[in-house]
Amino acid sequence: MAAIVCSTAVFANDSTKNDISLRYGIGHLGKQDLIFSPFVHNTWSAVNIGMRYERKAKLHHYADLSFGTYQPILVPSYTYDDDQRTAPHYFILVNLTYGLGKALRLSNPKATLSVGGNAGINLQPSVYSFGSFSSLGYFAFIGVGAWTKFSYRFSDHHRLDAGLNLPLAGLTARSPYLINDDEYIENTYSHKGFRTLMAFLGDGQFRTLNSVQQADLHVQYTYDINRHWGIGAAYEWQFLHASQPASLIAYRNIFYLTGAFKF
Amino acid sequence: MRSFFLLFLCITLLGSCKKVFFREEPANDPEAIFEDLWKNFNENYGPTEERNIDWAALYQAYRPQINAGSDEQTLYQVITGMLSVLNDGHVGLIAPNRDRFNSNYILHHSIGDELFDLKLIKTYLEPGYQTGEDDAYVYGKIQGTDIGYIYFDYIGDNFFVLNDFLDKNLLSKGIIIDLRHNQGGDFTYCFSEIGRLTNQERLVFRSRTKNGPGRNDFTSWYSWHIQPKGSYFDKPIVILTDRYTISAGERSVMAFKTLPNVTIMGDTTCGAHSTMIGRELANGWYYTFATQNTLMYDDISYEGKGITPDVRVVNSSFEMLNGIDRTLQEAIASF
Numbered sequence: 001m002a003a004i005v006c007s008t009a010v011f012a013n014d015s016t017k018n019d020i021s022l023r024y025g026i027g028h029l030g031k032q033d034l035i036f037s038p039f040v041h042n043t044w045s046a047v048n049i050g051m052r053y054e055r056k057a058k059l060h061h062y063a064d065l066s067f068g069t070y071q072p073i074l075v076p077s078y079t080y081d082d083d084q085r086t087a088p089h090y091f092i093l094v095n096l097t098y099g100l101g102k103a104l105r106l107s108n109p110k111a112t113l114s115v116g117g118n119a120g121i122n123l124q125p126s127v128y129s130f131g132s133f134s135s136l137g138y139f140a141f142i143g144v145g146a147w148t149k150f151s152y153r154f155s156d157h158h159r160l161d162a163g164l165n166l167p168l169a170g171l172t173a174r175s176p177y178l179i180n181d182d183e184y185i186e187n188t189y190s191h192k193g194f195r196t197l198m199a200f201l202g203d204g205q206f207r208t209l210n211s212v213q214q215a216d217l218h219v220q221y222t223y224d225i226n227r228h229w230g231i232g233a234a235y236e237w238q239f240l241h242a243s244q245p246a247s248l249i250a251y252r253n254i255f256y257l258t259g260a261f262k263f
Numbered sequence: 264m265r266s267f268f269l270l271f272l273c274i275t276l277l278g279s280c281k282k283v284f285f286r287e288e289p290a291n292d293p294e295a296i297f298e299d300l301w302k303n304f305n306e307n308y309g310p311t312e313e314r315n316i317d318w319a320a321l322y323q324a325y326r327p328q329i330n331a332g333s334d335e336q337t338l339y340q341v342i343t344g345m346l347s348v349l350n351d352g353h354v355g356l357i358a359p360n361r362d363r364f365n366s367n368y369i370l371h372h373s374i375g376d377e378l379f380d381l382k383l384i385k386t387y388l389e390p391g392y393q394t395g396e397d398d399a400y401v402y403g404k405i406q407g408t409d410i411g412y413i414y415f416d417y418i419g420d421n422f423f424v425l426n427d428f429l430d431k432n433l434l435s436k437g438i439i440i441d442l443r444h445n446q447g448g449d450f451t452y453c454f455s456e457i458g459r460l461t462n463q464e465r466l467v468f469r470s471r472t473k474n475g476p477g478r479n480d481f482t483s484w485y486s487w488h489i490q491p492k493g494s495y496f497d498k499p500i501v502i503l504t505d506r507y508t509i510s511a512g513e514r515s516v517m518a519f520k521t522l523p524n525v526t527i528m529g530d531t532t533c534g535a536h537s538t539m540i541g542r543e544l545a546n547g548w549y550y551t552f553a554t555q556n557t558l559m560y561d562d563i564s565y566e567g568k569g570i571t572p573d574v575r576v577v578n579s580s581f582e583m584l585n586g587i588d589r590t591l592q593e594a595i596a597s598f
Contacts, residue, residue, distance in 0.1 A: 030284070030285070032284075032285045032286060032288075034286070037542065037543055038286070038288055038289055038299065039288050039289070039543065039545070040285045040288060074543055074545075074547050075546065075547030076547075078359040078360070078547065079359065079360060080357050080358065080359065080360065080361055080362070080363060081362055081363050082362070086357070086547075086549070128541065129541075130357075130541025130542065130543060130549040130550070130551065131357035131363075131541070131549035132355075132357065132363065133355075133539070133541040133549070133551050134541070135540055135541055176472070176474070177472075177473070177474045177475065178307060178472055178473050178474065178540055178554040179540045179554075180472075180538050180540065180554075181472035181474065181482055181485075181538075181554075181555075182470055182471070182472060182482065182485035182487075183482075183485070185449075185451060185538065186485075188449070188451060189451045189454075189455060191420070191451070191452065191455065239284075241284075245474070247286060249284050249285055249286070251284060
């Protein structure tokens with residue numbers, strides 16, 4: 001799912017049109033992937049970072065990159081075989097999105113609304129650790145969707161943004177029903193990371209909302225320090241459900257601190 | 264402002280409500296844990312037919328031994344008792360403060376483990392032999408001979424040294440590839456690196472993987488070959504195996520077995536030819552199991568039986584204590 005945390009300034013009263021922002025936050029992940037486990041894996045993580053470029057001129061563009069890692073474990077780590085210890089699973093979440101839209105005029109001059117379409121990549125490699133044995137898993141989505149963003153400026157310094165991103169259709173690749181079938185093994189035959197990734201993606205199938213549902217909501221408050229700099233706090237909620245070859249359900253809550261430079 | 268606050272509140276509540284989204288998890292009580300494990304094996308264990316397993320009968324035999332009040336020790340004993348019936352080297356269980364359980368009788372009880380000793384093998388090699396990290400590989404020349412020797416601890420990136428090893432043995436009488444106590448790993452490393460040992464494409468095995476809960480839910484058969492790659496090495500090759508040669512190690516033995524200049528020597532392999540996967544239980548225990556069927560190039564499954572050597576040689580404890588690796592010595596004498 002494309003990460004759309006609009007950690008940027010609004011352009012309502014600004015002469016600046018471009019905005020680059022960074023964000024860092026604490027997140028909570030809940031994930032149940034029946035390919036690997038019938039259990040829900042919950043954990044908090046302090047590794048959630050993102051970067052965004054946004055330009056609002058005649059058209060409204062943005063490019064957004066986010067990265068997060070999570071390490072859930074069902075029960076606290078324990079010792080076996082005298083000196084071996086169990087380890088948590090390891091989930092990586094990477095999103096890259098480009099969006100293009102149009103700002104609509106609203107009757108309230110303090111408010112703006114943009115709508116548009118986007119294209120994005122959502123990569124979620126994972127390592128499930130089962131004591132002395134571990135399995136590599138993956139979810140990948142390369143597709144298109146729709147987005148909207150509403151901004152409201154309370155004053156020269158205070159602004160609130162809210163947005164929604166809905167990936168609609170695209171190439172979806174997931175681990176096989178029992179993790180490593182022959183096609184999976186064939187895909188790893190090159191023993192080179194990038195070629196393996198491409199092979200996994202090559203086995204993907206075109207999916208629509210029928211079998212993959214994703215959503216990404218965000219709310220952000222921004223304080224504009226001056227014409228060029230702004231800081232803020234944001235909340236983001238992500239949701240993912242894929243039904244094939246076995247159910248995958250995940251959600252993520254992230255609380256960000258943001259900083260933006262406008263020019 | 265109030266509407267934004269409400270939206271924020273709704274989203275937070277939505278995100279934190281676990282039951283809204285997820286499927287019901289197996290409960291953390293002895294009966295549910297047994298049921299979860301048995302169900303997974305019943306639906307997803309690959310070699311049920313090869314190993315002649317009757318899951319309903321196992322359920323009838325072991326389920327009554329568990330009740331709501333069963334303690335951890337009882338649960339462990341009942342589960343490992345049931346899994347012991349499989350005698351499968353791919354089936355294991357990990358629980359806190361215990362040694363790893365392996366369903367295979369020989370592996371679990373370390374029977375004949377002492378009949379292989381890498382330290383002893385090194386005494387057969389000329390000084391200056393090469394070793395990988397943690398002895399992932401060991402290779403050199405057998406002392407006083409023109410025979411190359413290489414040992415692989417597992418099947419993985421350690422196979423990348425094979426090319427160098429072959430280059431150093433272009434003028435040798437032959438080579439010994441020691442896969443005794445090979446722990447398995449990823450057989451594709453072996454298949455991709457032994458291209459110099461074949462001058463034609465050769466079928467090694469076919470496999471298929473469970474892809475649904477039904478007894479006959481499998482993928483189509485998938486054929487695995489080795490392909491010629493690089494300058495052909497046609498010297499005589501002896502492959503050493505033992506009861507601890509398992510999984511990808513055995514698939515590698517299958518690949519070597521397709522070659523006309525290869526002799527397999529030692530003991531029968533473990534007989535666990537599938538890939539395996541892991542799972543977790545509600546109490547935090549982990550287990551592994553096999554998910555595939557495998558037919559060697561002769562269209563026969565050796566799952567549960569193992570690959571028998573062309574020449575059977577098994578070291579004795581007495582010989583090992585006296586610094587003699589008879590299997591290796593017979594391999595040397597065969598050239």
